[in-house]
Amino acid sequence: MTRLHVEQPGAAALVEDLGRPGLAHLGVATSGALDRGALALANRLVGNPDGAAGLELVLGGFRARFEGEAWFAVTGAWGPVSLDGHPVPPYASARARDGAVLEIGTAVRGIRYVLAVRGGIAATAVLGSRSRDTLAGLGPEPVVAGQDLAIGAEPAASVPVVDQDVAFPPPAGAVTLALLAGPRADWFTDAAGAALFESPWRLSEQADRIGARLVGPVLERRRTGELASEATVPGSMQVAGDGQPTILLADRPVTGGYPVIAIVAPGSLDAVAQLRPGQEVRFRHA
Template sequence: MTTSSRPSRLTVEAPGASTLVQDLGRPGLAHLGVPASGALDRGALTLANRLVGNPDAAAALEIAMGGFRSRFAAETWFAVTGAWGDVRLDGRRIAPYTAARAAEGGVLELAPPERGIRSLLAVRGGIDVPAVLGSRSRDTLSGLGPDPVRAGDVLPIGAAPAASVPLLDHEAAFPPPSGTVTLSLLPGPRADWFTDAARRGLFDGAWRMSDQADRIGARLVGDVLARRVDGELASEATVPGSVQVAGDGRPTILLADRPVTGGYPVIAVVAAASLDRLAQVRPGQELRFRHA
């Protein structure tokens, strides 16, 4: 399928709780104090882009907890992936994880999701806002990148790519789980700062996502992880998925917009293959860990 290469735009009428422009981020700048940022659910971003024929790294909208409404200025192909919930085009329900075509003036609405928390909306041509340090991603900690999307914002859409919209009736969809989410962990650089009981408890215990969770980090509710080594730790590098443990023994998982260094010991690191799953865990949802 092909579409016009004429650039278009998307008017956001309601951004919901949080809508941000995100692509695959700006890796390789940690030595300058700049985290990679980028979409938390990278697999969902890549899939949405592929469904509309975009390059994997094209900028899209990361929409947290739905409540989103927008209007297309011209005929536009789009796809919604990530969180699973009610998606409507001009009042008609359409399936997530599919490419759909909006007519000129078409209205897209995303209700609060039934599963997961973050939806990725890709439009053919990508969201064509200015790049900062090679990326169109919003970094919520440093403020780099485009401002959070507000009601009334008009977002430019780039020219259609050379690739056609794939001839697929639908894409295999794997909605985020509604029950317990299992994540794989690798040993952290300071695992030896914790007692044997704490290291066992990390894997044997039941954890829940707290309501203190954003793109910087996600605080967990569960057992206290006791240290065997007291004292201060000099600030050292962090990576996405680092499980830092504060002085109260409560763990926080650092995410894409984290600081690039931290002063709390890291007991474990969420494996890269589990980070997309982590991005969709809702407050109150149960988590368990396994050895990677």
Template sequence: MTALHVRAPGASCFVEDLGRPGLARLGVGRSGAADRGALALVNRLVGNPPEAAALEVLLGGFRAVADADVWIAVAGARGALLVDGAEIAPARAVLLPAGAELELRPAEHGLRYVLGVRGGIAVPEVLGSRSRDTLAGLGPAPVLAGDVLPVGAEPQAPVALLDREAAFAPADGPVVLELLPGPRSDWFTDAARTLLFDAEWRASAAADRVGTRLDGPALERLVGGELASEGTVPGSIQVSTSGQPTILGPDRPVTGGYPVVAIVAPASLDAVAQLRPGQPVRFRHAR
């Protein structure tokens, strides 16, 4: 079996796939890739089925070699990608020769690289998924230097050297996210609901796979007191007692006690995954 030998994992590196849908009733979150569009793209490029697992690398600094020739593709964040020191193109299928070192340099655009390997990363499944849930501690352990990651069997689909849906680099400037109404929007004043759309927010450094806090004006609540815990979905914008909003990510808690003023539309969630600290964010109503 082909394997990927990790020399350096970067700031953090997790195995991620489409996650564990349908288990919230058991207290198990979906988890899965933060940038699902990037996961879909790398899997299409190397001929994997959509559910194949890939590597999610935060900010770059990742280095690895394979012990046999293998096709790879990198999407999501953008930065220099090197094979034995020679630069390769992003969002394309590239043959990684046996023994050649793949390096993902520090990301210049976006936050999370997604590295797909033909055959997928074939670590053992936990509850039907190979995804790491960082909040629950479920799934394969974070990837470390010296880890040997098995690659799955050759898929039937051919390699697609190019893909007409290949994504552009993540935006560096203001990002506009579409919002759906939240279940507790009536807990906030009219002024607060207006401010949510009128203000320019900034992504905070307080961000991980659980959630991304936004810096900006406080959103004033109309209803005080505590909210009984209720279910959450990816993109839920919870507002803490300080009035600061947080966009919940793939490893969010299954239930939460802060009121949800709005929900980031599914089509905008990949952009949240690539927000860099300090990057401006604006909201608009989903069409």
């Protein structure tokens, strides 16, 4: 069986697939890759099903040795990738020989790489998924140096020929996200609703797989009373008492106690996954 021997995991390396949908009634979040499009693309590049488990790597600094031959692809964030010291094109499949060393350097665009290996990461599934849920502690433990990751059996599909022109790095400047109306938008003043769409925001350093906190104008409430816990969905933008919003992500709690002013549209969530601290964010109506 082919294995990937991890010599250096970087800032954070997690096994992720497309998550555990449909279990919120049990208190279990969806979890899964934050940049779902990047995972699906990386898998397609090596002939895997879209939902095969890969590695989500924050910022880079990753090094691993292939024990056995394997096809692999790196998508998501944009930065230097090499195999035995030779550059590997972004968003393209490549073949690793037995003993080859893969290095993924610090990302220069975006923040989360996705590494897919043909056959997928053969971690133990929990509640139907191989994803790590960082809030609940479900799924495979974070990858550590010295760990051997088993690779699954070859899929039936062949490795496709894909033109490299499909590669588009995450934007370095302002990112515009589409917003849907939130269930508690009426708890906020008209001025708050206008500020949400008219003002620039920036991603704070308080951002992880649970949520991404934004910094900008104070979103004032029209109603100031307590709110009973309510269900949340990925992209829910809840506003804490200080008037600053947080976008809840894949590992979010399934209920929250702050009013949700808006919801990031599903088509914009992958872009949130690649935001870097300090990057400008603007909103538009979905």
